[in-house]
Amino acid sequence: MAKQYVVTPSQMKKAEAMCEQKGTSCAVLMRNVGSAIALHISRIVKPCRAAVLVGSGNNGGDGFAVAHNLRKRGFSPLIVLVGSAPKTDLAIDCFNEYKPDYEAVLSYHDQPETVLSELGSCGIIIDCVYGTGFHGELAPPVRRLFSYCNGSAALRFCADIASGCNATDGNADEYSFRADMTFALGAVKTGQLYVPCSEFSGDIVLLDIGISEACFSEYDAELNGDSLASHFVNRSRITHKGTFGRLLNVSGSENCIGAAWMSTNAALRTGSGLVTLASVSEVTTSVATSLHECIYLPLGSKTLTSDCADKLCKNAGTATAILFGCGVGNSDEAYRLLCALIDNTSCPIVIDADGINSLAPHINELKDNTGRLILTPHIKEFSRLSGLDTDYILRHKLSCAKDFAVKYGVHVLLKDAYSVYASPDGFTAVNMSGNAALAKGGSGDTLAGTIGGLLAQGIETGNAVRLGAYLFGLSAQYAARERSMSGILPSELPQLYPYILREFYGIA
Incomplete structure (x- = not known):
């Protein structure tokens, strides 16, 4: 089993760049994210209405890919644009490619009450808003949205890191999205090990999205994993x-x-x-x-x-x-x-x-x-x-x-x-x-x-x-x-x- 790592956002960017040099584009990684998250969710949740909260950057692009793959597994995905429309080329491409799979696309900025009402009928909510580049404080409207989500009966998932948390040092806005489970993409982020970020992360599940061990030239720590079992002392008949x-x-x-x-x-x-x-x-x-x-x-x-x-x-x-x-x-x-x-x-x-x-x-x-x-x-x-x-x-x-x-x-x-x-x-x-x-x-x-x-x-x-x-x-x-x-x-x-x-x- 390949080694797994704990990395800062800057170390992760270097690993992604190396992955692209080796022939796997960021566009492929984004689609791998969507497939891996949807597969894991489908193993623990029966098909239901799913709200996918998306930001305007590449984390939002991951959300579009997640929604597409959830649709293939019987879920009914509702897209909620938390900020503006997608801005990065990768996110725009994903949005346009998968748009026919969405039950609806709502803008929280334009229709806040409608969005909150619709969230009440969703069995799961998936946070794909800010990603690992976030630092500082959440805007008041976003705090209201996350407060509603955190108080709902829906199961809550995060793509990579809970929105509102700093992936480097673990600082977090007090109204950050509070997940039941966070899918760490390719590597666990250093900030997820520290309070208060760890308190918003829920169970952390590391997903393989196609970035090989060789791409991680820098990292903060390794993760313990199944490969350790190879060091266990096996038993021979001729022993005492x-x-x-x-x-x-x-x-x-x-x-x-x-x-x-x-x-x-x-x-x-x-x-x-x-x-x-x-x-x-x-x-x-x-x-x-x-x-x-x-x-x-x-x-x-x-x-x-x-x-x-x-x-x-x-x-x-x-x-x-x-x-x-x-x-x-x-x-x-x-x-x-x-x-x-x-x-x-x-x-x-x-x-x-x-x-x-x-x-x-x-x-x-x-x-x-x-x-x-x-x-x-x-x-x-x-x-x-x-x-x-x-x-x-x-x-x-x-x-x-x-x-x-x-x-x-x-x-x-x-x-x-x-x-x-x-x-x-x-x-x-x-x-x-x-x-x-x-x-x-x-x-x-x-x-x-x-x-x-x-x-x-x-x-x-x-x-x-x-x-x-x-x-x-x-x-x-x-x-x-x-x-x-x-x-x-x-x-x-x-x-x-x-x-x-x-x-x-x-x-x-």
Whole structure:
């Protein structure tokens, strides 16, 4: 599968220009857009009356092509000219070519009340008004139109980006078109990852419109995708448990038994050959009653202390990966224990949750560990690590994660609705799998265990982190096929890993 990208509008223009040089014209791309969007809509919506809101530029041309292809699929398309008549040559050509397919063409400027009345009978509304070149504020009449659309019962779709949003920095007019689903054309736009634009985008679906991977000479980040599954460890008959690695999971405390259970369970479900849970006695005793496949290393009582460093480091000598921090408690003792593991081992170490919190005050003491440390903070934890304001991070996730990873020589997975991975060499990727089912306590523990289990099997560090994030998000989408996201528990999701790997990728 070809690589997929996150780009700014200027980077997208360069990719389109390169595509044209290679023989695919912008006119062909516009028609590809219409076909791809109509096909996707037809898969999730039965034919109905469809309002297509169009602007005067090429985004409006995309709308004319969408309406034409919807007609072919049984929909009745109503064209609403939000501004003036089409102005660009591409849009004019599309409008004239497909005009016979439209139920009607209405001008919002000339007939605002008629347009609002007609929208009330439409099952879907498609925004093809401003596109990626928009910045600033919407005009009052357009705000009124979008307010009406946003309050309607119709399903709302956007071509490329919600009108009123800035595709570069994510700023948005408060009355921007609010989509249930946005079709990112050829590449996801950088601004869609940031608030408030992300709040207007709904689900983002990347569509292939005929621009090849080779056309993207510049981009802000790669996207995680199906190709990551090729890095998963497949199974040969002539193997044993040691073949698939050993994870040492240092997690849990008297008040956080669940964090130890969830992270250990996730590591086992990824296929790690041997998983050892090192924790206080109360945790290991409790987890052992329901999780029988791992090894237990009891370390004192109540909370972990640096007194158990020697025993822990001795066990870590045979580990192929270490997970540290899920529910261990935020303390200087936890930090000293982490330092002991870093100083006395050479395998990859995933640092999560309380491990991150205990590390934060000492981050400038972090040594060069040849890129073997993986930090998995959520936004607030990253704020503690970096000293940056959470609002700033939310608006600059890509650069924040990248700069931190390069500065400290670590791998970072900055967890959010769209999580960002950054490596010590500056490579950046975005994970877009997942849904709101993951917005629950325990998700971070489960994800950390998933990554740890993959690392233990010998998967290269960057690929293991990206694959773990992608697989975990995909499991939430898989679970939501038949159940409400409200009731899906993070602890249930690793049970789905074997089914997903078999169904989607044929991995044994």
